[in-house]
Amino acid sequence: MNSSVTFSELEDEQKVQNVQYSHVSVEVGHLYFEDYEAGHSRIVSHFELVKPWFDAVVKSLENLYPSPRISTCFLIDDYFAKFPDGPDRVIGMILEAAHEAGIEIDYVAREAACASESSSDLARILESRIVQDPSEGSNGRRPSLAETGWLANGVRSPGTNSAQAMDLPVPWSAPRQNGARNHSIFLDVELWDESDSQGSRRWSCPYLAAVWQLMRLGLLRDNGVFPWEISDSSSNPLPSTWDESPAVFKTSQSSKSFCAYRTLSIIESRFIPIEHAVRSILGQTAIDSIPMSQVNLRATAERVTVPAEVVDRIGYVFMAEG
C-alpha cells in the first residue's frame, strides 16, 4: 500500500516578492540643492555634461548584451533640502532639462524614501543588516567595538575611542584598514546623527545613497515585499506636495524595469568621497539570502553574469566638473 501525507504551515514559509530586473540601471547625474537654485540652464548644462558619457555607456552595453535592458534614473534630494516648489514643478523641470540635453529619464526617485517610505523603515532595515568588518583577533568573545552611528573599515587610532578611560593619555598610533594591501586607506563613515532633542535620527547622505544602490539592485524587502511604490506619472499628473509623493515616479510606460542586475552612476568627481563611503557601508552589509538567490536564478535563466559581491555590481563614470 502506498500512502502519502503532506503537511505544511503557511506561517512557516517566508513569502518573498520576486521583482523583474533590467540589465543595468543607469543614474544620469546627481545635483545638490544649490544646483536647482541656480536654475534651468544650470540643470541643462549638467545633463549636457552627462550626455556623451551616457551615450558611451549605452554603446558599451550594446556590445555586452544582445538587446540590453537599460533603465535610467535620477535621485532627487528632498531629504536634506526643502524645495519651495512641489514635485510637479521640480521634477517637471528635471525631466525637461534632461530631455533638452538628449537624455530620457525613466524613473525619478525621492531621497527621503531611502530613509523611510510609508510603513517601511528602509534605513533601519539596512542598519540591522550591517555586519562590521572584524579586526584581527575578533573571535566572537566580545561584541565588535562599535561607535554608535559610525562605521569604520578597520581599527581606529587608540585614544580616539570614547569607550576608553578618560584620564590616561593614550599616545597616538595609526589607524589600520582591515585587509589592507600594504598600506591603509582608513575610512570612518558617519551613518547618522541626532537632529533634535528627541533623538530622532538624521541619516547621512552616503547612508541613504547605500539604500538607493540596494533598491536599484532590487535586494531589499520589507516583510517579503518590495518596499517602494512606483507610480506611473505618464498617466497620473505629478503631485503638488512632497508629502503626498510616492517613492518613485515612472515617466514612460515603455520604461524597462527599475531594478537591475547592475547599477552604473554617471556623476561628477565631487561625489567620490560619498561613493567611497557607500561602498564601505555596502561592503559590510549581509543581504537576505532569498532576494540574493532570486536575482541569481533570474540571471542564470537568461545567461547573465552577476558578481557574487554586491559592491562589484556597482559601477561608476566619474566626470570632471562642468
Next chain:
Amino acid sequence: MIRIGEIRTGLIQNSNMISLDSSIQLLSSLAGVRPTVSQRPIRQVRSAPKFEGVDCFAPSAKGRKAGLVGTVECSASLTGNRIIQTSSTTTITRKVGKHRREQWSYYLANPGMSELGSQFETEELIESFLRTTPQPSVLDLGAIAERRMNEIQSNTTILDRRPPIRSSRSIVRWAHFDETVEAAESRFDIHFRIESDLMRTLYVHTMNAPTVMVDRFCECIAYHDWLLTSVGRRVESIGHWAGQPHDLLPEVSPIIEHLLNLWMPMAHVPLGWSESWRALEESVGFSREWASYVETIRNFVTISTLRQLEILREEIGKGPYEASP
C-alpha cells in the same frame, strides 16, 4: 564540508506563557523580517539569522595558528512558549589560492561561512573544537550564542524574569563533517557525549549527505537533553524526600504544569534525520528515560493524593461530624 556550532538551551525567564505576539517581538532580530512561526505539533517561533564577523584562529589542541576569517550565523528559537535556544554556527571551508585576507565584502557574499587560511586535518579541527576551551584569539562560538541568550533573557519589557522553575542553561557543542565518497550509500554516524553536568558534545559524521538542517537536528537533541536534565534533577530531589513528611507539591506541580507537555521527540526533527534520531533514541534511550521520569512523577502524585485522602479521612474520623451510631 565541516560545520560547527554551539547551542544554549534554557527556560524563558517569565512566570506565565508568553503570547505569540510577544514571542515574535522577543525574537525579532532583523528589521523587515518577521520570525517564522510553526504551530504543529508544538509552537515554535524562530528568529531570522544574524551574522557576526570573526578574524581569529581555528581551534587547535596543538596550539597551531591557522587563521579563520568569515561570519558566524546566530539564531534563536522559542519552543512551546517555554524553552529558549540560541545557536551559533559556521561552515568551514578551505581557502583556495593565496593565503591572504580578502576584502570584507568577499566574506559577506556567502554569510555563515568561514575560510581556513592554512592546511589543517579535519579530524584535528573537529576534535580541538569539541574538546578544548577556546583560548584568547581562538574562535569562540559559545560566547556568541551566550550573548544572544543574555540579550533575549534580559528583555524586561517583555519578560518578568520570574520563571516558575529554577533551571540551568545547557551547552551543546557540535560538529558535522560530510565526506563525499563515490559509489557509496549515504551514511550517518552520531557520537553524543555527556562532558559534564551542563555540557554535551555531538559529532555527526555523514557520507554523501551534505544535508542542510543539521543545525536543527542538533537543536532538537539539545532541547530534549535539556528537558531530561531539568526534569531528572527534580525527580532526584523527589526521591530524596520520599517517605518524609515534606510537602513536595510545590516542587512537582510546576514540572507537571510547565515541562511535561514539552516532550515531543519527533516534532522538529528535520526531514531526512528521523532515522538518525531513532538510532540515537535506541542507544541513548532519551524517551525511555523520560518515560521513567514521568512514571516517577505520576506515582508520586498518586501516592501523595492517597496520603492526603488518608489524612483527610483520619481528620473526618476525629472530627465533630462523625455520626454517632
